[in-house]
Amino acid sequence: MFAKITIDNLNLYYGSFHALKNVSMLINTNQVTAIIGPSGCGKSTLLRCINRMNEVITNVDVEGSIEIDGEDILAKGVDLRELRRKVGMVFQRPNPFPLSIFDNVAYGPWVHRIRNLKELQRRVEESLQAVGLWDALKDRLDTSALKLSSEQQQRICIARLVAARSEILLMDEPCSALDPIATAKVEELIYELKKEYTIVIVTHNMQQAARISDESGFMLLGELVEFGHTDQLFTTPQDQRTEEYITGRYG
Amino acid sequence: MKRPTEWFIERWILFNGIFSIAAVGLIFFFLTKEGFNLFKHYPLKDFLSGRQWYPISEPPKFGILPLILGSFWVTAGATLIAVPLGVASALFIAEVAKGWIKEYLKVGVEILAAIPSVVLGFVGLVTLVPMVKQMFHIPTGLTALSGAIMLAFMAMPTVVSIVEDALTAVPRSYREGSIAMGATQWQTIYRITVPAAGSGIVAGVMLGIGRVIGETMAVMMITGNAAVIPHTLLQPVRTMTATIASEMGETVQGSDHYFSLFAIGIVLFVITFIINLAADFFLHRKK
Numbered sequence: 001m002f003a004k005i006t007i008d009n010l011n012l013y014y015g016s017f018h019a020l021k022n023v024s025m026l027i028n029t030n031q032v033t034a035i036i037g038p039s040g041c042g043k044s045t046l047l048r049c050i051n052r053m054n055e056v057i058t059n060v061d062v063e064g065s066i067e068i069d070g071e072d073i074l075a076k077g078v079d080l081r082e083l084r085r086k087v088g089m090v091f092q093r094p095n096p097f098p099l100s101i102f103d104n105v106a107y108g109p110w111v112h113r114i115r116n117l118k119e120l121q122r123r124v125e126e127s128l129q130a131v132g133l134w135d136a137l138k139d140r141l142d143t144s145a146l147k148l149s150s151e152q153q154q155r156i157c158i159a160r161l162v163a164a165r166s167e168i169l170l171m172d173e174p175c176s177a178l179d180p181i182a183t184a185k186v187e188e189l190i191y192e193l194k195k196e197y198t199i200v201i202v203t204h205n206m207q208q209a210a211r212i213s214d215e216s217g218f219m220l221l222g223e224l225v226e227f228g229h230t231d232q233l234f235t236t237p238q239d240q241r242t243e244e245y246i247t248g249r250y251g
Numbered sequence: 252m253k254r255p256t257e258w259f260i261e262r263w264i265l266f267n268g269i270f271s272i273a274a275v276g277l278i279f280f281f282l283t284k285e286g287f288n289l290f291k292h293y294p295l296k297d298f299l300s301g302r303q304w305y306p307i308s309e310p311p312k313f314g315i316l317p318l319i320l321g322s323f324w325v326t327a328g329a330t331l332i333a334v335p336l337g338v339a340s341a342l343f344i345a346e347v348a349k350g351w352i353k354e355y356l357k358v359g360v361e362i363l364a365a366i367p368s369v370v371l372g373f374v375g376l377v378t379l380v381p382m383v384k385q386m387f388h389i390p391t392g393l394t395a396l397s398g399a400i401m402l403a404f405m406a407m408p409t410v411v412s413i414v415e416d417a418l419t420a421v422p423r424s425y426r427e428g429s430i431a432m433g434a435t436q437w438q439t440i441y442r443i444t445v446p447a448a449g450s451g452i453v454a455g456v457m458l459g460i461g462r463v464i465g466e467t468m469a470v471m472m473i474t475g476n477a478a479v480i481p482h483t484l485l486q487p488v489r490t491m492t493a494t495i496a497s498e499m500g501e502t503v504q505g506s507d508h509y510f511s512l513f514a515i516g517i518v519l520f521v522i523t524f525i526i527n528l529a530a531d532f533f534l535h536r537k538k
Contacts, residue, residue: 051431053431056427080433081435088431091431093424097425097428098443098447099443099446107429108433110442111433111434112433157428164433
C-alpha cells in the first residue's frame with residue numbers, strides 16, 4: 001500500500017475566510033477514503049482542491065502542498081487538463097450532458113483528443129461495462145442521457161470518467177440525490193471500482209462512510225479533526241468532537 | 252368567499268387579456284377585409300407572381316414579386332451579417348467576458364436596441380451609403396447591401412439578448428462537469444453549452460429575422476426604393492414595408508391601389524406570423 005495522494009499542511013482562504021486549516025492526510029491507492037463532517041466544514045472544498053476546481057469559480061488562495069504520484073499539483077505550470085483527466089469528479093446531482101448516452105461517455109476521451117471512432121466505441125463499451133450499464137443500454141446508445149433514471153445518470157457520470165482513463169475518482173455526495181435502493185447499488189459499484197481506482201468520497205451519510213470506506217476523516221470548521229481506519233474512527237474515536245458527531249450529539 | 256378587491260383584480264386582468272387578443276383579431280380582420288377587395292378585380296396569382304409593380308399606370312400592375320424579392324434580399328443579407336456577429340457577441344458576453352466588461356457590453360447592446368430606426372437610417376444614409384458606393388464603384392450607394400448592413404445593426408440586439416439569455420440558462424452543472432473532465436473552455440462551449448442552448452439560439456435568430464422583415468423606416472431611406480427585381484445585393488430594391496409606407500399617403504381610399512397595399516400587409520403579416528410561430532416553437536420546445 002502506498003499513498004496516491006499526499007496532502008500536506010493545506011490551507012485555503014476564500015478572501016479572508018480561512019476555509020481549510022492545516023489539513024494533512026495520506027490517501028492510499030485502491031482504497032475508498034471518506035470525508036465526513038457537518039455542512040460547511042470544508043469537505044467539498046478539500047475535495048475540489050485535488051482537481052483544482054476551486055479556482056474555476058472563485059478567487060482562492062491555497063498554501064501547502066498536494067502531491068499525486070509524487071508530483072506537486074499545486075505548482076505553477078501544472079497541466080490542469082491532464083490533472084483533471086487523471087482526477088475525475090462525480091457531483092452531488094447527476095449531471096450528464098444533454099447529449100446521447102454514447103456522446104456522454106465518449107466526451108472524456110474526445111476532450112483529450114481521441115477522435116478515432118473505433119477507439120471511442122471500444123471505450124464506451126468498456127466503460128459502460130465497468131459501471132454495469134452496458135447490457136441495459138447497449139441498444140439505445142443514441143438516446144438522450146437525460147431520459148435515464150437518476151441512478152443510471154450517476155453511473156453514466158462515472159462511466160465517462162472511466163472512459164477518460166481517470167485514476168482517481170472524487171465523489172461529492174454522489175448518492176444524496178438518489179433513493180435508498182439506488183444508493184445501495186451505487187455503493188456496490190464504488191466497492192467494485194476501488195480495485196482499479198483510488199476513490200475519495202465526501203458524504204453526509206455516516207452509515208455510508210462506515211459501509212464503503214477503508215479510511216475516514218472527520219472535518220469540522222475547516223480542520224481535519226481525526227483521520228484513520230474507518231473501523232477505528234467509528235468505534236473508538238480518539239477525539240471527543242468526533243465522538244460527539246458520530247453519536248449524533250453534534251450537528 | 253373571495254375578497255372584493257381580489258375579484259376586481261382578477262376581472263381586470265381577464266379584461267386586459269381579452270382586450271389585447273381582440274385588438275389583434277380586429278386588426279387582422281380589417282387587414283383581410285380591405286386586402287381581399289383587391290382580388291375581386293385582380294387575380295391572386297398575378298398579385299403574388301407578377302414581376303411588375305406599376306400601381307398607377309393604365310391598366311395598373313400589382314405584381315409584388317419585386318417587393319417580395321426586395322424584402323428577401325435585404326433580410327437575407329441582414330441575417331447573414333447579424334446572426335454570426337450576434338451569436339458570437341452573445342457567446343462572448345455569456346461565456347467569456349467577466350466583471351465590468353460584461354456589464355458594459357450588456358448595456359451597450361441595450362442602447363443599440365433603443366436607437367430609433369429613423370436615426371439609424373439617417374446615420375446610414377450619410378455614412379454607409381457613400382461608403383458602399385465608393386467601395387464597389389457603383390452609381391448609387393442606395394442598395395440592398397446598405398439596407399442589409401443597417402438592418403443587421405437593428406437585428407443584432409434582439410439576437411444577442413435572446414441568445415445570451417439562452418446561454419445563461421444552461422445549468423452551471425453542465426459546464427462544471429465538462430471543465431472537471433479537463434475540457435477547455437472552447438470545447439465546453441461548442442460541445443456542451445451551445446447544443447444545450449440550441450433551441451433558444453434558433454429562437455433568437457428567428458426573432459431577429461422577424462424584426463428585419465418588419466422594419467420600414469431605415470430601409471425606406473437607404474435601399475433606393477426601386478421596385479425592380481434585384482439580381483445582386485448591389486442594386487437598389489424596395490421592400491414590402493417601404494412600399495406600404497411610401498405609397499399609402501398618395502393613394503385614393505377605396506381604389507385598387509389602396510387595397511393592394513393592404514394585400515401586401517397580409518403577405519407581410521403571414522410571413523412574420525410564421526417566423527414568430529417558429530421562434531415560439533423553438534423557444535418552448537422541451538428537451
